[in-house]
Amino acid sequence: MKLLLTGGRLVDPATRHDGVADVLVDDGRVVEVGPGLEAAGAEVVDCDGLVACPGLVDLHVHLREPGREDAETIETGSRAAALGGYTAVCPMPNTDPVADNAGVVEMVAARGREVGLVDVFPVGAVTLGQRGVELAELGAMARSAARVDCFSDDGLPIREARLLRLALEYTRAFDAVIADHAEDASLTDGAQMHEGEVSAMLGLAGWPAAAEEMVVARDLLLAQLTGGRLHLCHVSTGGAVELVRAAKARGVRVTAEAAPHHFTLTDEAARSYDPVFKVNPPLREKADVEAVRQGLADGTLDAIATDHAPHAREDKEVEWAAAPPGMLGLQTALALSLTELVGQADPERSVQTGAGGDTRPGHLGLPTAIERLTAGPARCRRLPGHGGPVAPGAPANLAVFDPVAAWTVDRAKLASRARNTPFHGRQLRGRVVHTLLRGSFTVRDGQAQR
Ligand SMILES: [Zn+2]
Numbered sequence: 013m014k015l016l017l018t019g020g021r022l023v024d025p026a027t028r029h030d031g032v033a034d035v036l037v038d039d040g041r042v043v044e045v046g047p048g049l050e051a052a053g054a055e056v057v058d059c060d061g062l063v064a065c066p067g068l069v070d071l072h073v074h075l076r077e078p079g080r081e082d083a084e085t086i087e088t089g090s091r092a093a094a095l096g097g098y099t100a101v102c103p104m105p106n107t108d109p110v111a112d113n114a115g116v117v118e119m120v121a122a123r124g125r126e127v128g129l130v131d132v133f134p135v136g137a138v139t140l141g142q143r144g145v146e147l148a149e150l151g152a153m154a155r156s157a158a159r160v161d162c163f164s165d166d167g168l169p170i171r172e173a174r175l176l177r178l179a180l181e182y183t184r185a186f187d188a189v190i191a192d193h194a195e196d197a198s199l200t201d202g203a204q205m206h207e208g209e210v211s212a213m214l215g216l217a218g219w220p221a222a223a224e225e226m227v228v229a230r231d232l233l234l235a236q237l238t239g240g241r242l243h244l245c246h247v248s249t250g251g252a253v254e255l256v257r258a259a260k261a262r263g264v265r266v267t268a269e270a271a272p273h274h275f276t277l278t279d280e281a282a283r284s285y286d287p288v289f290k291v292n293p294p295l296r297e298k299a300d301v302e303a304v305r306q307g308l309a310d311g312t313l314d315a316i317a318t319d320h321a322p323h324a325r326e327d328k329e330v331e332w333a334a335a336p337p338g339m340l341g342l343q344t345a346l347a348l349s350l351t352e353l354v355g356q357a358d359p360e361r362s363v364q365t366g367a368g369g370d371t372r373p374g375h376l377g378l379p380t381a382i383e384r385l386t387a388g389p390a391r392c393r394r395l396p397g398h399g400g401p402v403a404p405g406a407p408a409n410l411a412v413f414d415p416v417a418a419w420t421v422d423r424a425k426l427a428s429r430a431r432n433t434p435f436h437g438r439q440l441r442g443r444v445v446h447t448l449l450r451g452s453f454t455v456r457d458g459q460a461q462r
Contacts, residue, residue, distance in 0.1 A: 013451060014038045016051050020059030020412060024066060025383035026400030035064060037408040040451040044404060059412055062445055065382045066400035067099025067409035068346060069389040071191075071269055072166070072245055072317035074338070075101075075132075077123065078116070079108025084322035084429045086120065090129035091427040091462070092320070092342040094454040097411035097444040100390075100398040101130050101342075105137040106167040112137035112148040114156035121158040129454045129462060131409075133395055136160040138179050138190060144171045147178060154186045161394045164191035166245055169227055171197060173234060180240025189267075189393055191243040194227035194252065195219075195293065204333060206279040206294040214282060216332070219294050221249040228252045232259040235266055243392055244268040246319050248293040250303030257312040267392040268307075269317035272348040273339055273434060275304045281434065287328060287335030288434045291321075294337075305353060308384055309376050315389035316381075318345045322430030340433040343426050348435070349381045350415060350442035378415065397450075408451040417443040427460060 015037040022033040022045065034049040035042060044051075075089040086103075093101050103120060105111030111120060117134040124132025136153040140146050142165045153160040163179065170176045170192055179190050200219045205211050207218020228244060232255060235242035247253060247268050256268045273291060278298050281289040289295060307313035321338025328335050353376045376384070390399025397407035423436040447455040454461055 014051065014054040015057055015451065016049060016054040017057045017059045017064055017412065020062045020064040022064045022402060023379050023382045024400050024402040025379060025387040026066070027403060029402070030379050035402060035410070037448070037451045040408060042402055042404055042406050042408050045402060057446065061414065062412050063378070063415050064410060064412045066386040066402060067398060067411050067447060067449065068097045068385045069395060069398050070098050070101045070318050070320070070342065071315055071389045071392060073101045073103050073320040073342065074106065074322065075103040076322060077107065078119070080324070082429070083324045086123045086132065087127045088427060088429045089320070089322070089342070090124065090127045090132065091460050094129040094447045095427050095444060095460055096342040097346050097413060097447055098130050098342065099409040099411070099447065099449050100133060100395050102133045102135050102162065102393070104135050104164060104166040106142060110137050110141050111135070112140055112142065114149070114152045114158070117153050117158040117160050118156050128449070129460070130449065131398065133393070134158050134160060135166070135191065136163045138163045138165045138170055139175060142168055144168065144175065147175065147182070150179065150183060150188070151186070154188055160188070162189045162191055162243070164193065164245065166191065166193045169193050169195045169197060173230060176231065177234050177238060180234055180238040180242065184238070184240050187241065189241040189243045191245050192227070192231050193245045194224050194231060196223040196226050199223035205282045205290070206296050208279060208297055210279045210282055216282070221251055221296065221300070224249050224293055225251040225255060228255050232256070232264055232266060236264045239265065242266045246271045246274065246293055246317070247307065247313060248274045248296050248300060248304065250300045253303045253307040253312055257307070260312065267314045268312070269315040269389070270304045270308060270313045271317060271319045272341060272345045275301055275308065276348055276352050277434060285332050287330065287332045288339065288432050290332060290335050290337050291339050292337035308353065309380065314384070314392055316345060316349055316384045317389065318342055322428050323432050325431060328432045338432065340426065340428050340430060342428070344421060344433065344435050344440065346385065346413060346444060347419070347440035347442040349385060351440045354378050354381045355441055408448055410448040411444060412446040414443045414445055416441055419443050
């Protein structure tokens with residue numbers, strides 16, 4: 013299928029392109045990029061007024077298959093991802109069974125290919141059964157057909173410094189990444205929300221910022237000691253952002269992500285006692301939200317990752333203390349980024365002019381926001397063909413969106429099997445129009461094609 017995307021504003025962080033350009037796609041690949049292209053026999057897709065960019069990349073999702081297909085499946089999660097503008101997602105290994113061996117990661121990758129809505133790059137577990145006792149067969153997963161290049165015990169921290177050190181040393185041989193969920197569990201036993209004024213007032217057990225920052229500090233020291241590649245999941249506190257900034261300045265091989273709920277919501281949301289706002293790490297304070305925004309603006313935080321965590325209604329719609337932590341994210345991440353990071357001050361003006369150099373605190377120009385959703389996450393791992401460039405010869409993995417269209421989040425209309433979005437009823441700007449995976453529409457005019 014030959015497609016000519018005409019008249020859109022092409023924002024490609026990999027080539028620093030930002031301007032109106034046509035994109036010609038043939039046989040799954042980008043063939044030509046430039047103004048006023050003509051191509052006999054190509055179907056013309058009018059992108060006037062829209063933004064075209066590389067397909068979005070999500071480093072951190074939970075697709076719940078195998079084991080909890082009542083909450084989400086690789087198919088429903090892939091559909092939510094495509095509708096969110098994504099062409100690549102990285103599911104975490106905390107499934108049942110745990111993805112701690114070649115068989116499970118190969119099954120997840122194969123199911124992703126079969127569904128065919130996004131490329132699925134599974135993350136393998138660091139320790140057997142995520143029990144934190146002995147290393148899983150990292151080499152076997154790396155050599156498997158799934159070619160795993162990232163390992164994590166996410167959901168849980170790697171408690172023992174010795175094991176994290178071993179993993180960082182061992183994975184140097186195949187240049188893989190260890191992604192840690194930074195939480196000192198001895199400080200968060202029974203914790204229900206961020207520890208601060210609100211938790212004190214509500215009488216809920218607190219999850220102190222120090223429990224995240226201590227582990228971030230430890231992890232950074234071990235990355236420095238071993239020379240291994242460390243990635244920090246869902247950074248949520250100002251202190252953690254500062255630690256990453258200082259480590260990067262002294263050359264530690266570290267990358268880091270932040271989740272949309274951590275740059276949009278605060279612990280004040282817990283006052284509702286609605287467990288849809290319960291998440292791990294928890295929603296923090298306003299100063300932390302500002303620090304996360306600033307970390308994304310200056311590149312301390314490389315990527316926006318959703319930590320999409322669907323839960324079945326009977327599990328999540330219970331009293332706060334009994335509810336599992338986690339929120340949906342795939343269909344709202346782009347719009348939250350545009351509304352909250354780009355359009356904070358003056359949505360019309362900043363979206364339309366949006367060059368990178370806006371220096372208001374916590375404010376990102378449109379190209380920078382797109383970088384944190386595409387090339388930034390792609391750089392944290394090996395995800396061939398994703399994150400750009402949008403250039404001749406590259407696979408045509410693309411998202412096309414309307415940067416100013418307003419819409420209201422309706423949990424009943426999301427493609428996920430679960431309903432636990434904390435953004436139900438919220439009006440956002442920025443709507444995905446088309447998503448292309450290797451030149452085929454996975455989403456067209458806002459509709460999933462499968
Ligand atoms: Zn986590």
